Every structure is written in structure tokens, then in C-alpha cells.
Amino acid sequence: MANNTIHTIIVCGAGTMGSGIAQVAATAGFKVIQFDLNESMLVRAAESMAKSLQKFLEKGKIGTEAFKDAISNIHYTSDINECKGELVIEAIIENKEAKVGLFNQLFTINGPQLIVASNTSSISIDLIAESIAYPVQLVGMHFFNPAPIMKLVEVIKGKYTSPAIVQQITDLALFMQKAPVICKDSPGFIVNRVARPYYLEAMHLVQTGKATIEQVDAVLASIGFKMGPFKLMDLIGLDINYSVSTIVWEDLGKPLRLKPASIQKDKIEQGLLGVKTKIGFYQYEK
Ligand SMILES: NC(=O)c1ccc[n+]([C@@H]2O[C@H](COP(=O)([O-])OP(=O)(O)OC[C@H]3O[C@@H](n4cnc5c(N)ncnc54)[C@H](O)[C@@H]3O)[C@@H](O)[C@H]2O)c1
Known part of the structure; x- marks a missing residue:
């Protein structure tokens, strides 16, 4: 595996993007913890992922084993204490304070080595970094909608982001069969x-x-x-x-x-x- 230090990915938010990102990560063979405060969103995410994978299966894009593995790779939870892993991909509401609060809670649970990637479409990575406990651990990982289909991933390198983490996230995106592009932190990034x-x-x-x-x-x-x-x-x-x-x-x-x-x-x-x-x-x- 290209990313041999990452085994479990915590995907926060089970809405439009979070459910698609969880599918991408689970299909790539990672264990995934899908976290959302709203339990009904978790139920919807599980349903929409099963439907989407079924379409991939029917089109021959994945086999039966991969279909089953992807489904069994995901654990759904509304309990933040179950969010233990090496990488967070955050796709909650587009609000800086909510994202900062979540990252700091996850650092408390997982420690300073946790990599935190935000799927924000527009909030400055540097601004978020300035309010979190370990700014070097934050990177932008901006998927496009629908995440299982769209290839592009903007990897946003903030001024605090560790270059090694930028490389690791770029490699991870490639491993997930995406097309990463490294971007500077500026309003709206590129797209x-x-x-x-x-x-x-x-x-x-x-x-x-x-x-x-x-x-x-x-x-x-x-x-x-x-x-x-x-x-x-x-x-x-x-x-x-x-x-x-x-x-x-x-x-x-x-x-x-x-x-x-x-x-x-x-x-x-x-x-x-x-x-x-x-x-x-x-x-x-x-
Ligand atoms: N919709 C898109 O096309 C798109 C594309 C790329 C990036 N994004 C970005 O992805 C993020 C999510 O967008 P979306 O369209 O999936 O939103 P959405 O409204 O579909 O889903 C957001 C989910 O986050 C949950 N949530 C809110 N606060 C939370 C918290 N503190 N902890 C855990 N869960 C929480 C909500 O219950 C909801 O299920 C945003 O930052 C957005 O800018 C969206």
C-alpha cells in the first residue's frame, strides 16, 4: 500500500461529500470510520453508498469481492470517542469554528501525530491552522462532487502544513486513483x-x-x-x-x-x- 502509515481513515460528516469520500476510501481498502452528529445522516449515507457501489458493480467497475469489502470496511458512528485512526478527512458544514472545534477534539482523542485533512471548498487552511493545536498536521484535501466519480483532488498546502504531509496526501490521492493537484491557500483555491x-x-x-x-x-x-x-x-x-x-x-x-x-x-x-x-x-x- 502506498500509504503504509495510514490504516484507518476517519471521515467526518456523512452528507453529500462525506458519504462519497468514505466510499472512495473504503473501496481503496482502508478501514473507515464515518462520523456524523446526526444519526439519520449516517443511515442515509449507508444507503446511498450501497446504491452507488451497486451501480459500480453493475457497470463492471468493481467485482463482487470488492463490493463486499468496501461495505464491510465502513463503521458508522455518532460517538466521537470511537473516532480513532491515523487520518481525518473532514467534510462537515462549511464553517470555520465547527471545523476547528472538531479537529481539536480529534487531536485530544488521537494525539499530535494525527493528520487532519479538510475538504473545505473555500475556508482558508491557514486560518483554520491558526486555531488548532497542531497546525503542521493540517492540509486541504478537496474532493469534487460526486467524490466516487470525479478524479480531481485539490491538495492545499497552507503556510504551516508539513511538506511531508502534503506529499503523503498527494500519494494517498493517487493511491485512491484520483488526480491530485497541489494548490496554494487562496480564496476558493483554483476550481x-x-x-x-x-x-x-x-x-x-x-x-x-x-x-x-x-x-x-x-x-x-x-x-x-x-x-x-x-x-x-x-x-x-x-x-x-x-x-x-x-x-x-x-x-x-x-x-x-x-x-x-x-x-x-x-x-x-x-x-x-x-x-x-x-x-x-x-x-x-x-
Ligand atoms: N457539496 C459539494 O459539492 C462540495 C464539494 C466539495 C467540497 N465540499 C465541502 O465539503 C464539506 C461538506 O459539504 P457537504 O455538501 O457534504 O455538506 P452536507 O450539508 O451534505 O453534509 C454536512 C454533514 O456534516 C454534518 N455535521 C455538521 N456539523 C458536524 C460536526 N460538528 N461533526 C460531525 N458532523 C457534522 C451534518 O450533520 C451533515 O450530515 C463542506 O466543507 C463543503 O464546502 C462540498
Whole structure:
């Protein structure tokens, strides 16, 4: 195994990203502890992973043994004291204080050698590092949605991150059959910085009555984008996408061109978060 010091990976958060990352890690042969405060999310994660692996099996991407092994590699828990391992991949809410609190608790349980990787889309790795007990142990490991399918992983090297850990996480991503790219710690890293105008201009067009949601998505899909911006925001989760826009906008000094959109905020206030709540810009079957 490429990463012979890592045997158990603690994946924190069992939502859209955490469940996919747990699947990737379990399929690569690691023992996985999937932790979430919300037990119903753990149940959903187990169901969605079984469904996703079943599709991989049907398409011949994995065999029956690998299917069974992946399922048996994951232990689900809402008890943080069970979170013992060598590496944490954190995919909880996009909130700095929540991430800091979690990392410090996990250092207390596991000790200073624990490697902590954040899947944050936009929060500065340096800012998180400055509030945790062992800043050299923190690195960004940014997967894309859906994690079992998307190859890219941005590995974010903060100014405190140990170079050996950057290398270890890059090797780990390769071992998981991903395509890692090492990035500097800057607002939105690479993909989320470049993608901001894609979402924001689309919402601006619709908000000012110049086009409909369906029109924008159809046009972008017709020129080769895998998905139009509204379908993509629904898949990501409107709350997550809005948090990322807000953080990038604030960290860049609030430029008018990157101001978060009010139509997105309105949806979030109504609890319409996209695919995960079955309704966002579009409606999905119950
Ligand atoms: N959604 C995406 O497309 C996407 C892509 C890349 C990165 N990310 C990042 O991944 C992270 C998670 O995003 P998501 O879309 O999976 O969110 P989500 O809302 O689907 O899931 C978040 C989960 O975290 C749990 N949680 C919240 N606080 C917790 C805590 N203190 N301890 C344990 N569990 C806790 C919640 O119960 C929930 O199940 C965010 O940092 C986000 O920016 C998201």
C-alpha cells in the first residue's frame, strides 16, 4: 500500500461529500470510520453508498469481492470517542469554528501525530491552522462532487502544513486513483475561484428577468458543459454553494462582480437546498 502509515481513515460528516469520500476510501481498502452528529445522516449515507457501489458493480467497475469489502470496511458512528485512526478527512458544514472545534477534539482523542485533512471548498487552511493545536498536521484535501466519480483532488498546502504531509496526501490521492493537484491557500483555491462567475452570472441573468433557469441550463449544456449552473448548484447544495460564494467574496475584499445572489439566499431561507432536500431550483422525485 502506498500509504503504509495510514490504516484507518476517519471521515467526518456523512452528507453529500462525506458519504462519497468514505466510499472512495473504503473501496481503496482502508478501514473507515464515518462520523456524523446526526444519526439519520449516517443511515442515509449507508444507503446511498450501497446504491452507488451497486451501480459500480453493475457497470463492471468493481467485482463482487470488492463490493463486499468496501461495505464491510465502513463503521458508522455518532460517538466521537470511537473516532480513532491515523487520518481525518473532514467534510462537515462549511464553517470555520465547527471545523476547528472538531479537529481539536480529534487531536485530544488521537494525539499530535494525527493528520487532519479538510475538504473545505473555500475556508482558508491557514486560518483554520491558526486555531488548532497542531497546525503542521493540517492540509486541504478537496474532493469534487460526486467524490466516487470525479478524479480531481485539490491538495492545499497552507503556510504551516508539513511538506511531508502534503506529499503523503498527494500519494494517498493517487493511491485512491484520483488526480491530485497541489494548490496554494487562496480564496476558493483554483476550481471554486474560477467557477464563481459561472454560478453568479447565471443567477444574475435569471434575477433580472433576462432568461429562465431552464434556458440557461439548456444553453450551457448544449455547448458542452456536463450540467448547467442551476442543476449543478442543486447537486452541490445551495447552502454549501452560497457559503463558498460568501467566503470567496469576503476574502477578496467584496468585489461587486462576485456578490452572492439574493435568489439563492431566498431559497436557502425557505429550506430549499437542492437534491438533498428534493427541491432547490428544480424539484426532484420524493
Ligand atoms: N457539496 C459539494 O459539492 C462540495 C464539494 C466539495 C467540497 N465540499 C465541502 O465539503 C464539506 C461538506 O459539504 P457537504 O455538501 O457534504 O455538506 P452536507 O450539508 O451534505 O453534509 C454536512 C454533514 O456534516 C454534518 N455535521 C455538521 N456539523 C458536524 C460536526 N460538528 N461533526 C460531525 N458532523 C457534522 C451534518 O450533520 C451533515 O450530515 C463542506 O466543507 C463543503 O464546502 C462540498
